[in-house]
Amino acid sequence: MSALAATDATAPQPLLSVRDLTKAFPIRGGLLKREIGSVRAVDGVNFEIGPSETFGLVGESGCGKSTTGRCVLRLIEPSSGELRFEGKDVMSLSGDRLRALRRDIQIIFQDPYASLNPRMTVGAIIGEALTIHGLATSRPQYEARIVHLLETVGLQADHMTRYPHEFSGGQRQRIGIARALAVEPKLIICDEPVSALDVSIQAQVINLLEDLQQRFGIAYLFVAHDLSVVEHISRRVAVMYLGRIVETAASRQLYSTPKHPYTEALLSAVPIPDPSVKRKRIRLKGEVPSPINPPSGCHFHSRCPLAKDICSTEVPKLKESAPGHLVACHFR
Amino acid sequence: MGNYLLRRLIVAVPSLLGISLILFVLLALAPGDPFGELASNPNIPPEVREALRVKFGMDDPILVRYLHWLVAMVHGDWGFSFASRVNVDTLILQRIPTTLYVVGTAQLLALAVALPIGVLAATRPYSIFDQIANTFAFIGFSLPTFFTGLLLILIFSVNLGWLPFVYRTDIHATGWLWYWENIKQAIMPVTVLGLYQAASYTRYIRSAVLDVIKLDYVTTARAKGLDESKVIVKHVVRNALIPVVTLVALQMPTVFGGAIVTEQIFRVPGIGSLLISAILANDTPVIMAVTFVFACLVVLFNLIADILYGWLDPRISFR
Ligand SMILES: Nc1ncnc2c1ncn2[C@@H]1O[C@H](COP(=O)(O)OP(=O)(O)O)[C@@H](O)[C@H]1O
Ligand SMILES: [Mg+2]
Numbered sequence: 144m145s146a147l148a149a150t151d152a153t154a155p156q157p158l159l160s161v162r163d164l165t166k167a168f169p170i171r172g173g174l175l176k177r178e179i180g181s182v183r184a185v186d187g188v189n190f191e192i193g194p195s196e197t198f199g200l201v202g203e204s205g206c207g208k209s210t211t212g213r214c215v216l217r218l219i220e221p222s223s224g225e226l227r228f229e230g231k232d233v234m235s236l237s238g239d240r241l242r243a244l245r246r247d248i249q250i251i252f253q254d255p256y257a258s259l260n261p262r263m264t265v266g267a268i269i270g271e272a273l274t275i276h277g278l279a280t281s282r283p284q285y286e287a288r289i290v291h292l293l294e295t296v297g298l299q300a301d302h303m304t305r306y307p308h309e310f311s312g313g314q315r316q317r318i319g320i321a322r323a324l325a326v327e328p329k330l331i332i333c334d335e336p337v338s339a340l341d342v343s344i345q346a347q348v349i350n351l352l353e354d355l356q357q358r359f360g361i362a363y364l365f366v367a368h369d370l371s372v373v374e375h376i377s378r379r380v381a382v383m384y385l386g387r388i389v390e391t392a393a394s395r396q397l398y399s400t401p402k403h404p405y406t407e408a409l410l411s412a413v414p415i416p417d418p419s420v421k422r423k424r425i426r427l428k429g430e431v432p433s434p435i436n437p438p439s440g441c442h443f444h445s446r447c448p449l450a451k452d453i454c455s456t457e458v459p460k461l462k463e464s465a466p467g468h469l470v471a472c473h474f475r
Numbered sequence: 476m477g478n479y480l481l482r483r484l485i486v487a488v489p490s491l492l493g494i495s496l497i498l499f500v501l502l503a504l505a506p507g508d509p510f511g512e513l514a515s516n517p518n519i520p521p522e523v524r525e526a527l528r529v530k531f532g533m534d535d536p537i538l539v540r541y542l543h544w545l546v547a548m549v550h551g552d553w554g555f556s557f558a559s560r561v562n563v564d565t566l567i568l569q570r571i572p573t574t575l576y577v578v579g580t581a582q583l584l585a586l587a588v589a590l591p592i593g594v595l596a597a598t599r600p601y602s603i604f605d606q607i608a609n610t611f612a613f614i615g616f617s618l619p620t621f622f623t624g625l626l627l628i629l630i631f632s633v634n635l636g637w638l639p640f641v642y643r644t645d646i647h648a649t650g651w652l653w654y655w656e657n658i659k660q661a662i663m664p665v666t667v668l669g670l671y672q673a674a675s676y677t678r679y680i681r682s683a684v685l686d687v688i689k690l691d692y693v694t695t696a697r698a699k700g701l702d703e704s705k706v707i708v709k710h711v712v713r714n715a716l717i718p719v720v721t722l723v724a725l726q727m728p729t730v731f732g733g734a735i736v737t738e739q740i741f742r743v744p745g746i747g748s749l750l751i752s753a754i755l756a757n758d759t760p761v762i763m764a765v766t767f768v769f770a771c772l773v774v775l776f777n778l779i780a781d782i783l784y785g786w787l788d789p790r791i792s793f794r
Pocket of ligand 2: 205208209210334335
C-alpha cells in the first residue's frame with residue numbers, strides 16, 4: 144500500500160478509494176441449487192480516483208470490470224474490501240444513507256437498449272431521479288430541469304414525451320447520460336458506454352462525456368475492453384486480468400512503456416495510426432482461463448511468455464517500478 | 476386503434492365460419508342422433524318418427540343442413556334442444572352466469588395467490604421461500620382437479636359437513652342468507668379451479684420476473700437511489716406483467732374448458748356441465764352451440780390478448 148500512497152502524494156485527496164475489493168459469486172448446481180463453488184470475479188483490486196479525473200479500467204471481457212464498477216455503487220454487494228468516497232466509508236452505509244450515496248455516484252451502462260425502462264417515457268426516466276432526491280419542488284421546475292438536461296446532452300425538449308424504442312443507440316446513450324447527470328453526481332461509472340455503438344457515434348459520445356467533465360467537473364471510472372478507447376480519455380489507466388489489476392500508470396506512460404507482459408500483448412493488438420511505426424504483434428497462447436478455477440500464483444502465468452516456476456506459486460504484488468507506474472510481475 | 480379492431484374482427488369472421496363448418500360436419504358424421512331413442516321406443520309409430528326427421532331436415536345433405544343452421548344462427552335462432560325442450564339460446568344464457576361466476580372468481584383467486592408468491596419467489600431465488608413455493612406449485616399442477624375436487628368433497632362435505640357438495644341454483648333463502656349460501660357452495664369449486672390455475676401462474680410469473688430483474692434498467696432504477704420495493708413494483712413487476720397478462724388472456728378459453736371437469740364434480744349447473752349432458756343425450760343443437768361459443772371465446776380472447784399487449788407495451792403499435 145505504501146507504493147500506492149506515494150503515487151497519490153502529488154494528487155489531491157482522492158474522491159474514491161478502493162482497497163482490496165473482492166467479489167465472489169456463488170455457483171449453484173445440483174437438484175437443490177446449492178452453492179457448490181464460487182467465481183472470484185474481483186480478486187483484491189486497489190485504485191483511487193481523484194476529483195474531475197478520468198480513470199480507465201481495461202481488460203478482456205469477463206475479467207471483472209463491470210463487477211468492480213457495480214461494487215463501487217454497491218449495486219453488487221462486495222465480498223470484502225474497503226470503499227471510501229470523499230473519505231466516508233461506503234461499506235458501512237445502508238438504507239437511506241446508501242441511497243443518498245447514489246446522488247454522488249452514478250452509472251452508465253454498455254447496452255443502451257437494455258438500460259432504459261421500455262414502459263417509461265424519456266421524461267419519466269430522467270425525472271424519476273429528480274423526484275427521488277427531491278431536486279424539483281414544482282411541476283414547472285421539474286419539467287424545466289428535464290428539458291435542460293436533454294439539451295445538455297444534445298437532445299431536444301420534445302423528446303421528453305417519447306419512449307426509448309423511438310431512439311437510436313447513440314441517442315439512447317445520451318438519454319442514459321442525461322439520467323445520470325440529473326442528480327449532479329461527482330463520479331460517473333461508465334461501463335463500456337460506447338462498446339455497443341457504431342464507431343462514428345462512439346466519438347460523439349466520448350466527446351460529450353469529455354465536454355460534460357469540463358463543464359461540471361465530474362470524475363469518471365471509464366471501463367472498456369479496448370485500450371484504444373481509454374487512451375484518448377483517461378488520465379490514468381489500470382489493466383485488469385482475471386479479477387486483478389496487473390498494471391496501473393498514467394495513460395501516456397502505459398502506452399509508451401508498458402511493463403506487464405499482458406499489457407504488452409494487449410497493446411500490440413491496438414492498431415497504430417502511423418503506418419511507418421511497426422509494432423511486433425504478440426500472440427498470447429491459449430484462452431483466458433475460467434475465473435472459477437484460476438491458475439495459481441500469478442493468474443497470467445499460464446499464458447505468459449516470461450513465466451518461470453515462481454509465477455505459479457507466488458502472487459506478484461502490485462509494486463512501483465517507476466514513479467507512478469505500478470506493475471504486478473515478478474520480473475518487471 | 477379503432478381501425479385495427481375492425482380489421483381484426485373482419486378477419487375473425489372467416490375463421491369462425493371455418494370452425495363452425497368443421498364442428499357441424501364432425502357432429503353430423505358422429506354416430507347416433509337425437510332421434511335414436513325414438514327409433515327404439517315402441518310407442519312411437521314410424522310415420523311420426525319419419526315426419527319429425529323431415530321437419531328437422533335430418534336427412535338433407537350435410538352442407539344444406541349447415542347452411543340452414545348458419546342462416547338461423549345469423550337470425551338469432553340457435554336451435555332447439557331435443558333433450559330439454561327449450562331453445563338453445565335460453566339454455567345457454569341460463570347456464571353462462573353460473574360459469575362466469577365460478578370461473579371468474581377462480582381466476583381472481585388464482586391471480587391473487589400467484590402474483591405475490593411469484594414475485595416474492597423471484598426476488599429471492601433459491602431461498603427457502605422460493606423452494607417451498609416451487610414445490611407447492613409443482614404439486615398444484617400435478618394434481619388433477621377431479622382428484623383435489625373429490626378430496627375436498629370428502630373432507631369438507633362428507634366428513635365435516637361444512638360445505639354442500641351439490642351446487643344449486645334454487646336456493647330457498649332470502650337476503651343475506653341467500654348470498655351466504657351462494658358463497659358457501661362456490662367455495663370448493665372456486666378453490667379447486669383457482670389453486671390449480673395459481674400453480675401454473677406462479678411459475679410463469681416467477682420466471683417472467685426473473686427475466687426482467689436482471690435487466691440493466693432495473694439496475695438503473697436502483698442506481699437512481701429508488702428503494703427496493705419501488706424498484707420491484709414500478710420497474711420489475713410492471714414489465715414482467717406484459718407477458719403474464721397476455722398468457723392469462725390466452726388461457727381463458729382453456730380455463731373454461733378445464734372448468735367442465737370441475738363443474739361436473741361439483742354438479743355446478745354451468746355451461747360445461749350443459750355440454751357434457753348434451754353429449755350424453757346426443758343433443759346435437761346444444762353441442763353445436765356450446766362448442767361454437769367456446770370457439771368464439773378463443774377468437775375473442777386472442778383479440779383481447781393482442782390489445783392488452785399493445786396497450787401495456789409502448790413498443791407495439793397497432794397498424
Ligand atoms: N451475477 C453473477 N453471478 C455469477 N457470476 C457472475 C455474475 N456476474 C458476473 N459474473 C462472472 O464474473 C466474471 C466477471 O464478470 P464481469 O464483471 O461482467 O466482467 P466484464 O465486465 O469485465 O466483462 C465473469 O466470469 C462472469 O461470468
Ligand atoms: Mg462488462
